[in-house]
Amino acid sequence: MGLATAPPRGVKCVAIATHVRTLMKTATFPSLRVEPELRDAAESVLEAGETLSSFIEGAVRETIERRRTRAEFIARGLASRDEAKRSGVYIPADVVLADLSDRLEKARVALQQKGAKKDRP
Secondary structure, three states, X not given: OOOOOOOOOOOOHHHHHHHHHHHOOOOOOOOOOOOHHHHHHHHHOOOOOOOHHHHHHHHHHHHHHHHHHHXXXXXXXXXXXXXXXXXXXXXXXXXXXXXXXXXHHHHHHHHHHHHHHHHOO
């Protein structure tokens, strides 16, 4: 069955998408030499059905996402700094800290209330 042809009657699109995915080439990471203790530590935290390879892949994906998020955060901060310099409008640190403290306290109260609801029969 070619990719451009319609699926046979009764075949779902999910099967076609899976078939297309299997046709794509995959890549590998370079071999990685580590201390036996690090490998043992990684293997000791594997969840049921998880392989060391899937654990490593997940760790790489999470690190990529974290670094992208950090880069975006820094870019927003620098843009905010530049806008403050351009406009001359600054918010004093004590105002920002007070606002953050208020938000933190509200979040703590909400979390405590949520926990109290869970504890009720």
